[in-house]
Amino acid sequence: MSNSDRFSLSMRLFHWGMAALVVSMLAAGLLMITSLQPWQLTLLTAHKAFGVIAIILVMARLINRLRHRLPPLPGDLSAAQQWGAKASHWLLYGLLFAMPLSGYLMQYFAGRPIELFGWFRLPAALQVDIHNYALFRELHGWLAIALIGVIALHVGAALHHHFVRKDNVLKSML
Amino acid sequence: MKYLYFALLLAPAAGLTADVPPQVSAQQFVDLQQGNSSFAGFRRAHAKGLCVTGEFRANGNLADYSKASLFKAGTTPFTGRLSIAGNNPTAPDLKAPVRSLALSFALSRTEQWRLAMNTPPVMAVADPHTFYQQIQAIQAGPAAIKQFFAEHPESSEFSAWAGQYQPSGSFAAETYHSINAFYLVNAGGDQHAVRWAMQPTVSVAATDLKDDDALHQEISSRIAAKPVVFDWVFTLAEPTDDETNPTKAWPASRQQINAGQIVLTGTTAQLEGDCHAINFDPLVLPSGITATADPILRARSAAYAESYRRRAKEQLHGALEGSNNE
Ligand code: HEM
Ligand code: HEM
Numbered sequence: 001m002s003n004s005d006r007f008s009l010s011m012r013l014f015h016w017g018m019a020a021l022v023v024s025m026l027a028a029g030l031l032m033i034t035s036l037q038p039w040q041l042t043l044l045t046a047h048k049a050f051g052v053i054a055i056i057l058v059m060a061r062l063i064n065r066l067r068h069r070l071p072p073l074p075g076d077l078s079a080a081q082q083w084g085a086k087a088s089h090w091l092l093y094g095l096l097f098a099m100p101l102s103g104y105l106m107q108y109f110a111g112r113p114i115e116l117f118g119w120f121r122l123p124a125a126l127q128v129d130i131h132n133y134a135l136f137r138e139l140h141g142w143l144a145i146a147l148i149g150v151i152a153l154h155v156g157a158a159l160h161h162h163f164v165r166k167d168n169v170l171k172s173m174l
Numbered sequence: 175m176k177y178l179y180f181a182l183l184l185a186p187a188a189g190l191t192a193d194v195p196p197q198v199s200a201q202q203f204v205d206l207q208q209g210n211s212s213f214a215g216f217r218r219a220h221a222k223g224l225c226v227t228g229e230f231r232a233n234g235n236l237a238d239y240s241k242a243s244l245f246k247a248g249t250t251p252f253t254g255r256l257s258i259a260g261n262n263p264t265a266p267d268l269k270a271p272v273r274s275l276a277l278s279f280a281l282s283r284t285e286q287w288r289l290a291m292n293t294p295p296v297m298a299v300a301d302p303h304t305f306y307q308q309i310q311a312i313q314a315g316p317a318a319i320k321q322f323f324a325e326h327p328e329s330s331e332f333s334a335w336a337g338q339y340q341p342s343g344s345f346a347a348e349t350y351h352s353i354n355a356f357y358l359v360n361a362g363g364d365q366h367a368v369r370w371a372m373q374p375t376v377s378v379a380a381t382d383l384k385d386d387d388a389l390h391q392e393i394s395s396r397i398a399a400k401p402v403v404f405d406w407v408f409t410l411a412e413p414t415d416d417e418t419n420p421t422k423a424w425p426a427s428r429q430q431i432n433a434g435q436i437v438l439t440g441t442t443a444q445l446e447g448d449c450h451a452i453n454f455d456p457l458v459l460p461s462g463i464t465a466t467a468d469p470i471l472r473a474r475s476a477a478y479a480e481s482y483r484r485r486a487k488e489q490l491h492g493a494l495e496g497s498n499n500e
Binding site: 033111125 | 197198199201203278280284286303448451453455457461465467469472473476477479480482483486487489490
């Protein structure tokens with residue numbers, strides 16, 4: 001594989017770092033809302049702090065992406081497939097951004113300041129707004145379902161490229 | 175499934191249930207609390223209550239123990255809520271076994287503190303899964319709860335308290351306990367385990383009023399006439415005390431510090447005031463106060479969030495149409 005067939009090192013690091021972070025965030029979120037165990041508070045605190053890190057990372061990642069050339073998609077993909085690949089990637093970015101933003105806004109309107117590893121705290125509303133809390137709480141849940149769906153499609157497509165089409169798409173991210 | 179739990183609960187072979195209770199989720203817990211009739215838009219526990227406003231007048235005595243800003247000598251306003259335990263927002267006040275006070279201090283945009291306190295000084299059980307069984311027994315009736323207490327020796331201090339507790343004729347004359355312990359952390363990083371109580375400054379004889387809203391009416395007219403005052407008294411644990419077990423009180427000889435006065439100056443019906451929108455999750459803590467490992471305390475955040483989510487969503491869908499909170 002020549003270098004232009006591969007994502008840049010920084011893009012690969014962002015990709016796999018964020019993949020691990022986001023999958024952990026999804027698992028933590030689903031687990032902590034049901035759990036009455038003593039570690040629930042620890043997981044909740046970590047979820048919020050790492051969620052804030054996720055929003056910083058996704059912004060840095062977008063900037064990094066705009067500064068790099070992407071390897072071209074395989075030439076034999078139909079126009080519809082090319083469009084689908086691009087659209088799903090932008091959808092992923094959108095969800096990666098909306099997910100932590102809705103989480104933060106839910107806590108903001110519930111009047112719950114976010115504590116970041118004991119270093120500092122992010123502000124919350126002084127006056128609780130239950131309507132906006134409800135809106136962003138439900139949004140956070142729906143976005144999570146959408147994100148899980150798009151991630152499943154994304155992984156499915158990558159495996160399809162690798163094992164069925166036997167092209168370079170998965171390798172370009174390794 | 176319900177019948178299975180029920181059978182287990184009533185099983186004479188107490189060993190079956192006493193050791194490891196079946197683990198329940200936050201959703202199951204809140205389902206049990208709300209029961210068959212849920213009141214859309216209302217809390218799943220402590221559904222009936224009223225909003226109070228007031229201020230904390232700190233004397234500065236606790237400032238060496240916690241860096242939380244409200245303990246420096248001075249006054250800090252709060253939004254609070256007086257309530258009775260139960261899932262029914264129209265329940266008769268005087269039938270409730272437990273009365274409660276919740277407070278929310280919005281100290282700054284980055285520092286908030288929520289407190290939710292009850293009249294008993296201790297819990298009957300030490301973990302949320304056994305608490306779930308206790309609520310099942312309460313719902314099943316007097317025989318079941320009697321058997322539950324007999325099978326759970328850890329409930330002895332609670333039962334002793336319940337046996338001698340005389341409900342007063344006013345929310346103003348009750349003592350409200352943190353029950354769970356927390357750590358105070360000062361500017362130097364020193365940590366102390368504490369519990370606290372809001373101690374009344376008036377006594378009011380039990381009432382013979384029959385009105386469903388007797389306590390609500392009494393406190394509204396009392397506060398309209400004159401502020402109601404509580405002393406906020408902290409008890410400091412010694413190293414031999416277990417801060418993670420909410421069923422055991424610490425010895426009466428422990429050092430106590432009066433941090434100042436909680437002064438209630440106004441009341442509003444809950445759907446008209448600011449308290450309804452608040453989730454009084456006791457794990458919303460400012461710098462200078464942290465949670466202990468008490469399993470009951472640690473279970474509260476997820477359950478309160480589930481109840482809050484349900485009622486907030488119902489309200490978004492118009493459940494409380496017509497009230498000022500809409
Ligand atoms: C990549 C970022 C994030 C992901 C993937 C994520 C994922 C999730 C998921 C899957 C849930 C369970 C939702 C449900 O089933 O309804 C959840 C809940 C939650 N998330 Fe996030 N989250 C993210 C960022 C954040 C951030 C930044 C915050 C706050 C600062 C946050 C706060 C919360 C809270 C408080 C809950 C629980 C709410 C409750 O108990 O009612 N999340 N999250
Ligand atoms: C595992 C133990 C507990 C569980 C699962 C639990 C559950 C709940 C739930 C679901 C609510 C309704 C929250 C809302 O919708 O805003 C609530 C309210 C409340 N709880 Fe608990 N609770 C527990 C222990 C305690 C203890 C130990 C105390 C007292 C020290 C307490 C005092 C209160 C009070 C005062 C309220 C009403 C707060 C208000 O006025 O909004 N709870 N509880």
